[in-house]
Amino acid sequence: MKCKRCGKTPASVDLPSHHSAFCPDCFFVFFRRQVEEGIRRFALLAPGDRVLVCVSGGKDSLVLWDVLMELGYRTEGLYIDLGIEGYSARSKEKVLAYAASRGKEPIVVDLRAEGVPIPEAARIGRKEECAVCGTVKRYFFNRVAAQRGFSVVATGHNLDDEAARLLGNLLHWDADHLSRQHPLLPESSDGLVRKVKPLWRVSEVETASYGFLKGIDYVTEECPMSVDATSLVYKEALSLIEDAMPGTRTRFYSGFLQKHGDAKPGAAPMDVPELFARDTGEEDRPAGTCGVCGAPAYTETCSYCRLKEKVRKAMERR
């Protein structure tokens, strides 16, 4: 199969969902354009932004960092050491090696040092590891960005992640989560930094192909805490459909975003059912600040500080 773009070189990446196939060089062009279009569509980033890229050592976040640097954005990486035996050390090694290869040094937050390693925090908090991990990571994404003057936080969520999340939210008719699911969460005056997902148009096969062809050495093992993650069930279901009907995943998620209405921050959704009405950032935002750490919070003490206190007390009792 020849590359459908240049017509000369043998293709390395076939993308049935785009009715296309590319040689490595043309695939890089295609991939960058997909990311640029994703950024442009919702004005995720501006040229003057200081972007905090959250990197886990996996393919998506390292590819995100790589492509944003190539597109000329001012970026720094943030790595959060989750305190997971073995896995965290191996993923950290990948992040440090990648950063060094690009002349960068990531910001590192060590959750053991912070007193909330994920396995212990989940056990003591009696919650699923992925839920606890999400709470803690979101907290530090925002805190590091706010303290260090970043204008935006970028995460490596891709099309498959977002489509799987959408399927889960729809299956549970979760109006609250549906209203907030978007590649852009605007900043707010109460201290929440803008959060963006620039890879929302590209699939996992595309990010993995980009990473492989670029020689990015990412951690391929799955987080041991995520073995039973429900998102994997939704991804499995969607891949079954995608194999039979290429392009369905893109239409599913893009169609949802269109139903969100105009995605500009603050704009009112137009003529869409209540269920899909977008949280524009002004409502349903934290009402105040945490009395302990000062972060934006829905309650007197934020969920991170409550968790941290619980873990501290449990450790003391040992």
Add this chain to the structure above:
Amino acid sequence: MIRVRIPQKNKEIEVRGPRRVMDILAEAGVRPTTVIVTRGKDLLTKDQRVEDGETIDILSVVSGG
């Protein structure tokens, strides 16, 4: 025979060649949209033919959590 490695599952199988990548995936019970297939430093398209004596890797691209 073609050596087919699936490193994330610590699994390895052998299939008779020559065979297209998509046929090898079907035999291994792997869905094409969940993996990339590599041969050394090359990335293979699903219609590419693999010969006896060659080794390929099937790498899962699905991340959870």
